[in-house]
Amino acid sequence: MSVDKQTVAKIAGLARIKMGDEELERMVPELNNILNWVEQLGEVDVTGVEPMSAVIPNTLRLRDDVVDADPLTGGGKRDDVIANAPAAEHGFFGVPKVIE
Amino acid sequence: MSEDLTNLGVKAIRDGVAAGDFTAREVAEQFNAAVAGAAELNAFIVTTPEAALDAADRTDAKRAAGEDLGAMGGVPIGMKDLFATHDVQTTAASHILEGFKPQYESTVSQNLWNAGAGMLGKLNLDQFAMGSSNETSYFGNVSSPWRKEGSNAAMSPGGSSGGSSSAVAARIAPAATGTDTGGSIRQPAAFTGICGIKPTYGRCSRWGVVAFASSLDQAGPMARSVEDCAIMLGAMAGFDPKDATSLQMDVPDWEAALSSDLSGKRVGIPTEYRMEGTDQDILDSWEQGKAWLKDAGAEIVDISLPHTKYALPAYYIIAPAEASSNLARYDGVRYGLRDLPEGAGLQDMYAQTRASGFGDEVKRRILIGTYVLSAGFYDAYYTQAQKVRALVSQDYEKAWAKCDLILAPTTPTASFPLGSLNEDPLTMYLNDVFAVPASLAGLPAMSVPAGLNPDGLPLGLQLVGKAFDEQTVLNAGLAIQERAGFDHAPERWW
Numbered sequence: 067m068s069v070d071k072q073t074v075a076k077i078a079g080l081a082r083i084k085m086g087d088e089e090l091e092r093m094v095p096e097l098n099n100i101l102n103w104v105e106q107l108g109e110v111d112v113t114g115v116e117p118m119s120a121v122i123p124n125t126l127r128l129r130d131d132v133v134d135a136d137p138l139t140g141g142g143k144r145d146d147v148i149a150n151a152p153a154a155e156h157g158f159f160g161v162p163k164v165i166e
Numbered sequence: 167m168s169e170d171l172t173n174l175g176v177k178a179i180r181d182g183v184a185a186g187d188f189t190a191r192e193v194a195e196q197f198n199a200a201v202a203g204a205a206e207l208n209a210f211i212v213t214t215p216e217a218a219l220d221a222a223d224r225t226d227a228k229r230a231a232g233e234d235l236g237a238m239g240g241v242p243i244g245m246k247d248l249f250a251t252h253d254v255q256t257t258a259a260s261h262i263l264e265g266f267k268p269q270y271e272s273t274v275s276q277n278l279w280n281a282g283a284g285m286l287g288k289l290n291l292d293q294f295a296m297g298s299s300n301e302t303s304y305f306g307n308v309s310s311p312w313r314k315e316g317s318n319a320a321m322s323p324g325g326s327s328g329g330s331s332s333a334v335a336a337r338i339a340p341a342a343t344g345t346d347t348g349g350s351i352r353q354p355a356a357f358t359g360i361c362g363i364k365p366t367y368g369r370c371s372r373w374g375v376v377a378f379a380s381s382l383d384q385a386g387p388m389a390r391s392v393e394d395c396a397i398m399l400g401a402m403a404g405f406d407p408k409d410a411t412s413l414q415m416d417v418p419d420w421e422a423a424l425s426s427d428l429s430g431k432r433v434g435i436p437t438e439y440r441m442e443g444t445d446q447d448i449l450d451s452w453e454q455g456k457a458w459l460k461d462a463g464a465e466i467v468d469i470s471l472p473h474t475k476y477a478l479p480a481y482y483i484i485a486p487a488e489a490s491s492n493l494a495r496y497d498g499v500r501y502g503l504r505d506l507p508e509g510a511g512l513q514d515m516y517a518q519t520r521a522s523g524f525g526d527e528v529k530r531r532i533l534i535g536t537y538v539l540s541a542g543f544y545d546a547y548y549t550q551a552q553k554v555r556a557l558v559s560q561d562y563e564k565a566w567a568k569c570d571l572i573l574a575p576t577t578p579t580a581s582f583p584l585g586s587l588n589e590d591p592l593t594m595y596l597n598d599v600f601a602v603p604a605s606l607a608g609l610p611a612m613s614v615p616a617g618l619n620p621d622g623l624p625l626g627l628q629l630v631g632k633a634f635d636e637q638t639v640l641n642a643g644l645a646i647q648e649r650a651g652f653d654h655a656p657e658r659w660w
Contacts, residue, residue, distance in 0.1 A: 067543070074533065081490060081536040082497075083529055084517035093533065099592055100534055104479040107550050110557065117552030119381055121559060121608030122367045122633055124411060138270060139408055146269035152504035159499050164512050 067105070068098045171196045172337045176241050176394035179340055180282075183225060183240030190222035190229075190240030194284060197242045200338040201286050206660040209323075209333040211247050211305050212255050213287035218242040221284025228282075236282030237401045237421075244333045244342035247288035248295055249275045249385075250374040254285075258376040259293045259303035262523025263502045272374025273406045274343065274385050281401035286339055289329030293525045294493065295350055295378045298597040299587065300328030302527040307584050310358055311336035311656035315622035318659075319583040324354030324597075330388045331358040335656060341389035341398050345375060347382045348481050349576075349601025352613040355388055356576035356626025359615045359654060361643065362388040363395050366633050367608030368413035370399075371406030379488035380411075382481075382605050392614060392643040396420040399636065415634070423637055426645040429463035431638065434569030438474035439600060444578040447619040452575050455616060455627045455646060459573060462645035467569050471561040476554050477603040482595060483538050483551035484606075489528075490535025496523060530591065559607040562630075571638050575600055576613040576626035600628060610636045614643045615652040624654070 069077070074093050078085045085093070134140030144157055153160035171193050174182065183190045198215040225240040250256050250268035257263040271279075279285075293302040299322040300308040310323035310332055323332040327344035331354035334342050344351035346364035355362030363386050370385040377383060387398035400420050406412045435456065440449070456466050498504035498519030505519040524532070538547035565572065577597055587594050604611040610633070613626040627646055631639035 067546070069537065073537075077533050077536045077540070079517075080540065081532050082494075082513070082516040082520055083524065083532065084514075084521035085529075093530070096530060096591060097533060097537070099590070100482065100530075101537075103592055104483055104547070104551075107476055107479050107483070107554055108546075110473070110476055110550075110554050112550065112553040112557070115553040115556050117549050118556035118559060119552060120411070121381065121555075121606070122411075122413070124368060124413065126410060127407065127414070129407060136408060143269075148500075149269050150266050150501035152498060152502070161499055162506060162510060162512050162515055 068101060069094060172200045174340060175390050176238065176341050176397050179241045180239055183229065184235055190225035191219065193240055194218040194222035194242045197286055197339060204336055204338045204660050207309050207311060207332050207336055208306050209290055209308055209329040209336070209338065210244070210287040211257060211259065211290050214254060214285050218284040218286050221279065225282050236280070237397055238278060239282030241282070241340060242284040242286045243278065244286050244289045244330060244339040245275055246291055246327055246330050246343045246345060248291060248345050248376045249343060250376070251275055251285070251288065254288060256288065256376070258295070259291045259305055260523065260525065260528070261304045261503060262496045262519070264304070266502050268374070270374060273371035273408065274375065274402045277404060278401055283401070289333060289342055291329055292326035294376065294489070294528050295326035295345060295347055296489070296527050296531055297325040298349070298353060298594050299584065300325040301584060301588065302525050304525060308332050309584065310581055311660065312358060312581065312623055313659065321581045321623070322357060322584050324357035324581065326350040327354045327388060331355055331360060334358070334360045334388050334390060336660070337655065341387060341394055343385060343402070344388045345383060345385045346605065347378050348485060348605045349598035351386045351388060352576050352601050352611060352626070352628060353597055355613040357581040357624065359624030359652060360388055360390050361392055361395050361612065361614050362386060363399060363612040363636065363639065364610065365399060365403060365636050366413070366610045368411050369403040371409040371412050373406055373408040377492040379485040380492060381488060382485060392640055392647050393421065393424060395612070396424055396640050418637060420637055420640055424644055425641050426648050427463055428459060428642060428645055431464045431571065432467050432569040433459050433464045433642070434467055434469035434565050434572045436469050436471045436474065436572060436574060438471050439574045441578065441599065443596070444575065445580065447580070448575045448578060448625060451616040451625045451627060452573070455573050458646050458649040459642060461649060469565045469568050469572070471565060471603065473554065473557045473561050474603055477558050477606055478595065478599050480551040480554040480558065481602045481606060483547050484555060486531040486535035487539050487548050488535070490532045490539065493528070493532055496520060527591070555606045558603055562607050562609060566632055570632070571642055572630040574628045574630065576628040580619050580621065580623040580625055604630045609633055610639050612639050612643050614646050616646065616650055617652065618654055
C-alpha cells in the first residue's frame with residue numbers, strides 16, 4: 067500500500083498538523099519508503115497468534131476508593147494544573163471562541 | 167585546587183564523600199565547572215549548578231550529623247530532559263514544550279534525589295526521544311566527545327539519550343539518566359564507550375517521564391562502569407502506584423550481588439544477528455566477547471531468534487502508533503506553545519501549534535502512527551505488528567530453554583559523523599536493529615564497552631537477560647568489563 071498527497075493531507079488533518087503543499091509533497095516519498103519497508107511484516111505467518119500489547123506479565127491494580135489516595139495525583143491542584151497554560155483565565159484554560 | 171574529582175564515577179564519589187576524602191560540595195563544584203566548560207558539546211539544554219550545590223550541601227550536612235547519605239549520596243548527575251523536574255524547564259528537546267516548568271517531580275528523579283544525588287542540569291536528546299543520532303533536538307545537535315583518529319568531524323553521540331552519553335563520556339557528569347524505547351540507552355552508550363542498562367519493562371516508573379511509546383518506554387542509568395549502573399539502577403527502580411504498568415516487586419540489591427563468576431551460566435549467540443551491513447570490527451568484537459564470557463566460566467551455545475528480522479519493522483508501526491496517540495496532548499491549551507493566528511478558531515489553533523511546535527521526525531512518526539491506526543488499515547498494520555511482537559517475544563521464551571542470557575553486538579556500526587545519515591530516515595532506523603527486539607519483549611538489556619575500532623571509536627557489546635534478571639545481565643557485563651579493561655577516554659577538544 068502506498069500513500070499519495072491527498073492521503074497525506076487527510077492524515078495530517080486527522081493528526082491536527084497543518085502542512086503546506088511543499089511539506090506534503092516532501093512527506094509522500096518519505097512515508098512511502100517507510101510503509102513499503104514495513105510491508106514485509108505481511109510475510110509472517112501469524113495464524114493463531116494473539117496480538118501483544120503488554121509484554122511483561124502484570125495485573126491491573128485498583129487504587130483505594132478514597133479521595134486523594136495519592137496526594138500527588140489527587141485533587142486541590144488547580145493552580146498547579148494551569149500554571150503552564152498559555153492562556154489561563156479565572157482558574158480555567160482559555161481557548162479561542164468555539165461557538166459563534 | 168584539590169585533586170581532579172571529575173574522573174571519578176558514582177561509587178568512587180559516594181564512597182569518597184562517605185569516607186571524608188572530599189566533600190560533596192567539592193565534587194559538585196568541579197562538575198559544575200566541567201559542565202560550564204563543555205558548552206561546545208551541547209549536551210545540556212539547561213544547567214542547574216545551584217541545584218547541584220544545594221544537594222551537595224545537604225549531603226555534607228547529613229555526614230556532619232552522622233546520618234545515612236543514601237546510595238547516591240554526594241553524586242551529581244545529569245537528568246535527561248524527558249523527566250519532569252519541579253520548576254526546572256522540561257522540554258523533551260521540543261519547541262512545543264519550550265518554557266514548560268512542571269509543578270511536580272517524576273518518580274525516577276525524585277527517587278534519585280531521595281538517594282542523595284544532585285542535578286547538574288537537563289540533558290539534550292532527540293526530540294521526544296525520536297532519533298538515533300541526536301540530530302532532531304530543537305536545541306541543536308549534541309556532539310560526541312569522541313572523534314575519528316586524524317579527523318575533526320563532529321561525531322554522533324547516538325540517540326536518543328545522546329546528551330547523557332556525551333556528558334558521561336566527556337567526564338562532565340559521572341552518570342546520567344537515560345530512557346530506552348528501542349535502543350535509546352544502549353546505542354548511545356555503545357557509541358561513546360560507556361555502560362547503560364535498560365531494565366525489565368516496569369522496573370522504573372514512567373510517571374513524570376514525557377511519553378513516547380508507553381508499552382516500550384523504560385528508564386535506566388548510563389555511567390562509566392557496570393558497578394555504577396548497578397548502584398544507580400537500584401536508586402531509580404521501585405514500585406510506583408502512579409504508573410499502572412509499574413512492577414509490584416522488591417528491588418534486588420544488584421550492587422551487593424555483583425559477581426563476574428559466570429560458572430554454570432549458558433550464553434546464547436543468536437545466529438540471526440549475523441546481518442548484512444554489520445562492520446567486520448563489530449563481528450570481531452562479538453567473537454572477543456564470547457571468549458571473555460567463556461573465560462568467566464560461561465558456556466557458549468548457539469540459539470535461534472527466527473523473527474529478529476521483523477522486530478524493527480514491527481517497532482516502526484507500534485512505536486509511531488503509540489506516539490501519535492501520546493502526542494495528541496500537545497494542543498496549545500494546557501501547557502507549552504500556543505500558536506494562534508489572528509482570527510483563528512480552535513481547530514486552526516491546534517493545527518498551527520502542532521505545525522510550529524513539532525520537528526520533522528516527530529511529524530513523520532505522528533503521521534505514520536495516525537495512518538496505521540486509521541480505519542481500514544488498523545488490522546493490516548497495527549494488529550499484524552502486535553502479532554509479530556508476540557512472536558518476537560516467544561522467540562526469547564524458547565531461547566531461555568537453552569540459555570540464561572544472550573550476547574550480541576549493540577549496534578551494526580560504530581558512531582558516524584553528524585549529518586551523514588540524514589537523507590533517508592530508514593538508514594537511521596537500522597541503527598537500532600540489534601537493540602529493538604529486547605525492547606519489544608520488555609527484557610533487561612545492557613551495553614558495555616568492548617574496545618576501540620581502527621578509527622579509534624568505541625564499540626559496545628549487548629547482553630540481554632530474562633525478565634526480572636537484571637543481575638545476570640550486570641554480572642556478565644562485569645565479566646566483560648574486567649576482561650576488556652576499557653579505560654580509554656576521549657581526548658579533550660572542547
